[in-house]
Amino acid sequence: MEFVNPEGLRLDGRRPMEMRQLRAQIGAVAKADGSAVFEMGNTKVIAAVYGPREVQNRSQQINDQALVRCEYSMANFSTGDRRRKPKGDRRSTEISLVIRQTMEECILTNLMPRSQIDIYVQVLQADGGTRSACINAATLALADAGIPMRDLVTSCSAGFLNSTPLLDLNYVEDSAGGPDVTVGILPKLDKVTLLQMLRNTTSITLLIQPYNVLERFAREYQTAGVSTWLVVHKKGIRAHIQAPTLAWLLLDFQLSSHHLKLVAYTGVATS
Amino acid sequence: MVGLSLGEKHFIQGGIDQNLRSDGRKRDAYRPISIETGVIPQANGSARIRIGATEVIASVKAELGRPNALQPDKGKVAIFVDCSPVAEPMFEGRGGEELSTELSVALQCCLLGGKSGAGAGIDLSSLIVAEGKICWDLYIDGLVISSDGNLLDALGAAIKAALSNTGIPRVQVAAGASGDEQPEVDISDEEFLQFDTSGVPVIVTLTKVGRHYIVDATSEEESQMSSAVSVSISRKGHICGLSKRGSAGLDPSVISDMISVARHISEQLINKLDSEISAAEADEDEM
Numbered sequence: 001m002e003f004v005n006p007e008g009l010r011l012d013g014r015r016p017m018e019m020r021q022l023r024a025q026i027g028a029v030a031k032a033d034g035s036a037v038f039e040m041g042n043t044k045v046i047a048a049v050y051g052p053r054e055v056q057n058r059s060q061q062i063n064d065q066a067l068v069r070c071e072y073s074m075a076n077f078s079t080g081d082r083r084r085k086p087k088g089d090r091r092s093t094e095i096s097l098v099i100r101q102t103m104e105e106c107i108l109t110n111l112m113p114r115s116q117i118d119i120y121v122q123v124l125q126a127d128g129g130t131r132s133a134c135i136n137a138a139t140l141a142l143a144d145a146g147i148p149m150r151d152l153v154t155s156c157s158a159g160f161l162n163s164t165p166l167l168d169l170n171y172v173e174d175s176a177g178g179p180d181v182t183v184g185i186l187p188k189l190d191k192v193t194l195l196q197m198l199r200n201t202t203s204i205t206l207l208i209q210p211y212n213v214l215e216r217f218a219r220e221y222q223t224a225g226v227s228t229w230l231v232v233h234k235k236g237i238r239a240h241i242q243a244p245t246l247a248w249l250l251l252d253f254q255l256s257s258h259h260l261k262l263v264a265y266t267g268v269a270t271s
Numbered sequence: 272m273v274g275l276s277l278g279e280k281h282f283i284q285g286g287i288d289q290n291l292r293s294d295g296r297k298r299d300a301y302r303p304i305s306i307e308t309g310v311i312p313q314a315n316g317s318a319r320i321r322i323g324a325t326e327v328i329a330s331v332k333a334e335l336g337r338p339n340a341l342q343p344d345k346g347k348v349a350i351f352v353d354c355s356p357v358a359e360p361m362f363e364g365r366g367g368e369e370l371s372t373e374l375s376v377a378l379q380c381c382l383l384g385g386k387s388g389a390g391a392g393i394d395l396s397s398l399i400v401a402e403g404k405i406c407w408d409l410y411i412d413g414l415v416i417s418s419d420g421n422l423l424d425a426l427g428a429a430i431k432a433a434l435s436n437t438g439i440p441r442v443q444v445a446a447g448a449s450g451d452e453q454p455e456v457d458i459s460d461e462e463f464l465q466f467d468t469s470g471v472p473v474i475v476t477l478t479k480v481g482r483h484y485i486v487d488a489t490s491e492e493e494s495q496m497s498s499a500v501s502v503s504i505s506r507k508g509h510i511c512g513l514s515k516r517g518s519a520g521l522d523p524s525v526i527s528d529m530i531s532v533a534r535h536i537s538e539q540l541i542n543k544l545d546s547e548i549s550a551a552e553a554d555e556d557e558m
Contacts, residue, residue: 029416031358031359031418032357047357071364075414082332088365125313
């Protein structure tokens with residue numbers, strides 16, 4: 001299948017390095033302490049933050065920092081074909097963990113000892129890039145809740161199909177099976193907090209070389225206090241190492257009363 | 272989860288006794304209602320409704336399936352409700368399941384007919400494509416995004432709006448298939464059939480707090496309720512479903528009184544919803 005036509009346009013009419021349209025709104029859930037709706041094209045997620053508040057389960061209390069919890073859930077109608085998903089399946093548990101770790105990194109948890117912050121993310125529509133959209137939405141919700149943070153995490157994904165790097169994959173491109181990299185960065189601190197490369201592995205030997213390059217890449221951006229999260233499994237990668245360097249997405253936040261205007265621009269590091 | 276002090280409880284109850292509730296409403300007044308349709312482009316029909324701080328989304332998806340052998344001339348409709356933890360931390364994990372099931376069952380008995388499919392708000396025979404062979408299965412999903420009481424009325428209204436937003440593709444059944452064979456179908460991409468939603472009832476919940484009952488209770492008021500009666504009423508004034516929640520017993524005469532009050536209120540609610548739905552559809556067409 002052809003993902004970029006001879007004119008250089010993708011299936012949805014974007015250029016390979018083009019993001020989908022971003023829309024965001026904060027204060028979407030009246031009862032939450034902070035909330036946001038974030039849309040990337042047809043992907044739409046809603047995030048709500050409750051806390052900092054008293055720890056519900058005393059045994060989980062941490063005496064020198066806040067407990068950050070996260071739950072990711074998908075609406076029944078979020079995917080193209082309707083299906084009822086059981087709660088707490090492996091995929092959503094994994095994404096919950098990714099979001100929790102990413103957000104925990106940017107929250108100044110040491111300022112709120114013996115308290116708990118809950119982040120709930122609900123996918124209303126899934127059209128590729130839900131992971132990134134959830135992280136962006138969670139950041140906005142945390143900012144709306146007034147929770148002290150080091151920086152606002154921003155996230156974006158990129159893939160590699162037909163030997164072309166593509167920014168911000170949609171569902172059709174995502175299901176084509178090429179490698180897919182999600183990056184989360186703290187733009188002001190210039191640090192990588194999330195780096196995830198997903199795809200099936202066919203051969204272990206193929207894995208080693210790219211892993212080394214990725215690790216070097218990660219170390220370059222890894223500074224004290226920032227954990228870089230690596231998941232590498234893939235198929236035929238050499239060329240795909242370019243992908244993470246492409247996924248620099250920087251979002252400029254302009255908080256105006258109750259609306260967030262998001263200006264997105266991408267800095268493409270050529271490899 | 273509402274934690275109220277004794278003073279707050281007295282204030283809420285006292286306000287209801289004097290027909291002036293904490294937010295300035297009378298006992299029989301709804302909070303402002305706003306509706307947006309077509310919020311889920313991937314669904315056949317969808318709507319979001321806000322009643323005060325309560326917000327729910329309903330989506331309708333249609334799939335081709337086989338009719339039930341006992342009712343070969345009727346389609347199938349299923350209603351599911353999901354309470355998102357976004358609305359309330361209590362709904363985390365499996366915490367929302369009990370409420371979700373309660374709401375799904377209440378909606379099923381308010382909007383769908385009996386086992387035979389008779390008396391349903393949705394005309395099930397309009398869902399049939401080829402009798403005994405192919406029908407539309409409607410999956411109605413409700414999602415609670417923000418919860419501030421009165422979820423059932425909000426879900427009922429959202430489903431009504433989503434159904435009137437629903438377009439079902441026209442299906443051509445290839446002639447020639449005979450006997451037990453499953454006929455081939457051609458689903459149109461362009462032609463959509465609209466539903467007749469005039470028969471879809473609205474749900475009015477009357478919540479009994481102290482000696483009086485109120486409509487459209489907030490979650491603070493609901494925490495003080497002794498019992499609640501939900502009545503679903505069609506435009507013609509017919510009662511389509513009835514359910515009671517809460518453990519306290521009710522005097523039969525109070526129930527019949529509640530039903531007649533609910534019937535009166537439903538007229539205003541239907542008119543309000545209809546005008547909001549048509550405004551939302553007009554907005555959507557403009558976009």
